[in-house]
Amino acid sequence: MTSTERTDVLVVGSGFGGAIAAYHLAAGGARVVVLERGPWLGAQDFEHDFKLGSSYTRAFDFVVGDGMSVLGGNCVGGGSVVYFAAMPRAPRFVFERHGTIGRRMWPASVSRDTLDPWYDRVAESIPVTTQDWNDVTYAGGLWAAACDHSGRTANPVPVAIDNAKCVNCNWMMAGCRFDAKRSLLTNYLPAALAHGAQIRPLHEVQRIERNHDGSYRVHYDLIDEEDYRIRYDGGAIDAKIIVLAAGAGATPVILQRSEATLGAMPHAVGRYFSGNGERLNTAVLNEDRVRDVLGLSRGDGLAYAANQIGKGPTVANWDRLDGSLPEFTRYSLEQLYFPPGLGTILAQVADAAPGESTWFGVKKKEMLRRWQSWLIIFQMIEDANEGVFGPPPAKGNADRVSQQMLGVGRLKYDPAETTLRAWAMADAEVKEILERDGLATVTAWTNEVIGAYTVHPLSSCRIGDDPATSALDDRNELRGHPGIFVTDGSAVPGALTVNPAMTIAALAERAIPGIVRAAQDRGVDVTYGAPAPDGGTSGRRGVADLLPSLTRR
């Protein structure tokens, strides 16, 4: 009889939630194994190439659901490898939201004030820095100028990018060739490795079972490195503590599949999914009007025509992030870039005649011809946590269609009236800003082709004080399953009105002291208190006062 491998802490997924946990627990002395379903790629592997099979499709995941498609990372480093690295903190009012449950969604212990020290820790660790107008790309500058022209403000967003290394190639979604993006491959993960954590790529976790001694056994398959539809026999690992961080599109699916061997799951597992209220608009700019009305010039005869140039989002309008406004009417409007392929198919023409399609055909082709004059605006509204996961597929979180990237999952999302109204408000505002004085023609992406879509899956296994509507307690432990923690985007209770990674990371940092305490209680020789991955200690000092409440027994 062969004995099952054992470790202290098993981490599922290597995105923000996984990498942060792996680092702190390994640095504190625990034996840590990280299982990641995707490949382990580095800067040299990141290609500027749309060919199927290049890093763009290897590292990326696109799961089509019923009314909601989810885009994410599929590699060591998770979403941080393919993301746009905009890292704002969530505004204060977000933590006071009630959503649909008639009471505060966030635990009483979490507010902007109590999370700020954890945000500081993340900012030091990654690091996250502010940008100035010289860092702002043409697209961001154009958005700022249009906001200004309509009497609004606009802000360069804080980012996890080393702008000195950035070449503005706009290939962020394929992974950063120049290591300018401060993905988790540049901070938490190498630090975790240095402390002995093991990261195993192409290991996809399927389910968890409880052992008689209260530890857990995690079952995984091995995934082919080129064709992810092909899987091989894997194995199992026993661990005293499980940290689930497979992302909000996958974590609840693993738990659903484990119900037979773990026992009943809290009601909120696989419910209350939020797409962070995302929706995209495409503006096609009139170059002459950009020059004449906004006075913009690139200095080479062009006013804009710079859709291809940049580094994702650099400027956001935050005028509607006003806590005095009613819930479901607050949102941010952020300039964005989305590459061809996924970034064009859903864009609609403004002038489709009866009998013509808005998203394919002759006029759409004409719109594509103007591609360099596109400006994409990203809305993040407060949705109503409408998403619910159906019964899990046989393996993973989707039935894979293509060799990489594309699969069909079980998420169902039927947008509430409040969500539809907020999208309509935001659509109207973007139009108001960008169609003023003939600057552009603006249309929303269609929701009729694949439903809504999100790169910001959240809340499918959320924290809260109310056991009926939250799967995790306020320290991220799965209700009824001691020793299982969830630290990824699924823990965030609801839409944030801004990009979520900073908040996901801060919540993960905040969960660590409690996980360390639980590990100690299970006999693991581990302590809390590692510095930032580069050795910085100011963030650690900042959270010292908060530790007692997070480690109470």
Next chain:
Amino acid sequence: MPPRAPADDNPRTTTLEAFADTIVPGEKRYPGDLAVAGAAEGAGAVQAGAIELLEWNATGVTEGLDDYARLLGDHARDYAAEHGLTLDDSLPPFVALTFEHRTALVRRLTAPDHPEKAFWVLLALFSNMAYDSAAHTSTAEAIAAGHPGLLAMGIARPGDDGLWRFPAHSYGRPLARLHPDTTPSGSPA
């Protein structure tokens, strides 16, 4: 114009071409081209490599192409009957439809309430990708070879090492007032 290869007469191929041409229409490849309707100027998805992409099993649709072509034929026949159209029976049914009728049928197949919607959206997605991202070839090579979609979209050429860099990227001056409540971290309050 290149001579027509006999393989192009394969009804499966011409049916799929006609579908791709409905998504991103192009000009006819040669006089008498039937699959490409000629609804738009310049090359469309077919010339951009739609069939090459669909025939590559990395997409996950390759094994289903027989079904796609057969079902599209069935739907075209039903559509024609419904609209009292007589189809040239020497052609695959979908190819026999005019561009306007092909468009109407594809809109119906991809509409929110159609039971096969997901199946057809997938074919539309890959047809579009052949044109706007040349997903069947390396992007730098596609541009060097004059890929019609990437060129029409004005995608800049990469540097000699196949990588893109844009040293000029910013207007380099303040262009708006900042939100008054911005915190020192650069975030909303």
